[in-house]
Amino acid sequence: MPALTNVMDQPSNTVVMRKNIEESALPEKEYQEFKTQIFEAIWRDLDPLEEEIENNEHVPHEIVDPLLRNMGAFGLLIPKRYGGIGLSTRQYLPILSEFSKIQGGIRVLVHVHNSASHGLLEAASEEMLQEILPDVAQGRKSVAFGLTEPDHGTGMDIGTTAVRDGDDYVINGRKWLITNSDIASHFIIICKTDSSAGAAGISAILVDRGTPGFTITPLPETMGCKGGEHGQLDLVNVRVPANRIIGKEGQGLTQMEELLEISRVFIAATSLGTAERSFELSLAFAKRRVTFGKPIGSRQAIQRYLAEMGTDIYALRGMIDDAANKWDQGRRIPAEASMCKLFGLEAVGRVTDRALLIHGGIGYTRAHRIERLYRDARLNWLEEGPPTIQIAVAAGKFLSGYDWNA
Ligand SMILES: Cc1cc2nc3c(=O)[nH]c(=O)nc-3n(C[C@H](O)[C@H](O)[C@H](O)COP(=O)(O)OP(=O)(O)OC[C@H]3O[C@@H](n4cnc5c(N)ncnc54)[C@H](O)[C@@H]3O)c2cc1C
Structure with a gap:
């Protein structure tokens, strides 16, 4: 997402x-x-x-x-x-x-x-x-989530529109990279219901698969997370009843920010799981692989990799736990969520890099799961927004007075 x-x-x-x-x-x-x-x-x-x-x-x-x-x-x-x-x-x-x-x-x-x-x-x-x-x-x-567009930037820049016509909305626009587009029965489509109203002109509308004018096309396969389907949605004069609006007209941006906030913590948890598995496999390999008569785990260079991997995992666990705790208390966590997502992708990046190094050449082949974990982890950069967006969100909150210690 x-x-x-x-x-x-x-x-x-x-x-x-x-x-x-x-x-x-x-x-x-x-x-x-x-x-x-x-x-x-x-x-x-x-x-x-x-x-x-x-x-x-x-x-x-x-x-x-x-x-x-x-x-x-x-x-x-x-x-x-x-x-x-x-x-x-x-x-x-x-x-x-x-x-x-x-x-x-x-x-x-x-x-x-x-x-x-x-x-x-x-x-x-x-x-x-x-x-x-x-x-x-x-x-x-x-339910799938349709925000990203091929012809526009994400957020206020989206180009998909929904125009009220009697008891219906008529939607036109294009989305892509929409996960689960092969199986979803419903799509949350983020669109502009009033192009002149800025943030208050964005809404979320639930569109049923199979609605006339709504076409779903698969996109090419991805680098990792193989088999996940991420399709393109073309909406041409798609007519949906006005009661398919989610919440109220003009609330789309706030709703989506809330959804993305917790979803960024979910992506951080994904980074954590992939990092933990990479670490477990690397630790076992470091004990098993013998060079020059000793397991590579006895070498200081490999020990440094392992200690750094453990440090990243430990820090990420703590951040995620804190953010989820606040969320379950009913708090919004805009900066915390973006920091979790940002640190998570950096941490899993470092951990999978080091896992590959510990495994040596055989780790680059499909003989070991490290090769797959390394590729899968790269999606964490993109889901729920790339690093530049997480930086903009966290820094923006701090600059506007957000007190995350409260
Ligand atoms: C496998 C997969 C599954 C996905 N699933 C979904 C889904 O289910 N639903 C959905 O809606 N989307 C989904 N996405 C889309 C994903 O969220 C976006 O790809 C991601 O947020 C980046 O947006 P973009 O591709 O439009 O890149 P762009 O916005 O074109 O960005 C390209 C580069 O420019 C930078 N950039 C762009 N604008 C700015 C700016 N204003 N300031 C600074 N830097 C900027 C970005 O950081 C990035 O480095 C998926 C993507 C992938 C790869």
Whole structure:
């Protein structure tokens, strides 16, 4: 998912509370049992599919979707009253990190499905939630998020428009790189409902797959996270009822900033999982690989790599935990989320680089999972906005008086 760039426009503040605080969390014992079960299922059922997905550059949904459904992965952040598992953000993060250790196409699917449904939960009307979430929680439906455009920048620069015509909106525009475009039943389309109103002219509208005038085209395969589908959406005079607006007209920017905020922490958790797996594999390799009569782990050069990798992982864990804690208390975390995302991508970049060095030449081949983890991690630069955007958001908040120590 993408970036928004207008944070400098927000009023300065100390602590901003979210309007819709979803206070769902499993009781601790129930959570620990659920976590144990889903971790086991990830490794037992999904990890063995890696080679097939990497070879075919395709996630076999007929196999993967029932497995995800059985383990509850489609409804992780959806409250129990809509048929979901009902995890809090803090409870969800370790599970997303675990998914980030296995094949990346599966992680992308799980992340976008859960993140978009979480965004809907925070912003949509009760009527819309009742209609959609029970099916989303079971993976019978899926929501994707359409912000990024081929012809415009992200945020205030978007070119997609929705013009009110009687009881409908008529949408025109183009989106691309939209994850899960092969499986999504619904798309949150960010568009301008009033081009003269600045930030207040941006809205989010839910568009059903199959609406006349709405075409979805697959884009070329990606470097990593193979099998994740990221399509182009063409909307030509797409007519949707006015009640498909999410929240109220003109609230799109605020809603999306809120969605992206927590989603940036989700991407940081992805960086963490990939870094943890790379570290585990590197540690084992450093003990196993013998040169000049000694394991390479006994050499100071390799020890330095390992210590630096551990330091990055330890620091990232702490940041994510703090940000998620604040979010679960109902706080907005604009600077913290961008810093988590920024540090996370830098940390996983360093860790996967060092993992490759520890493995030597064989690490560059598909004989070891380091090669796949290295490629998968590069998506973390882009999802929910590239580093320059995270810098602009965090610095913009600090310059406008945001007190993150409060
Ligand atoms: C695999 C994948 C999945 C994705 N999934 C989704 C999805 O589900 N939904 C969705 O909406 N999007 C999705 N995206 C899009 C992704 O969020 C964007 O690619 C990303 O935010 C960057 O936007 P862009 O591609 O338009 O790059 P551009 O905006 O064209 O940026 C290109 C470069 O210029 C820099 N730049 C651009 N504008 C500025 C500025 N104002 N100030 C400083 N630097 C700037 C950027 O940092 C970057 O380095 C996905 C992308 C990928 C690769």
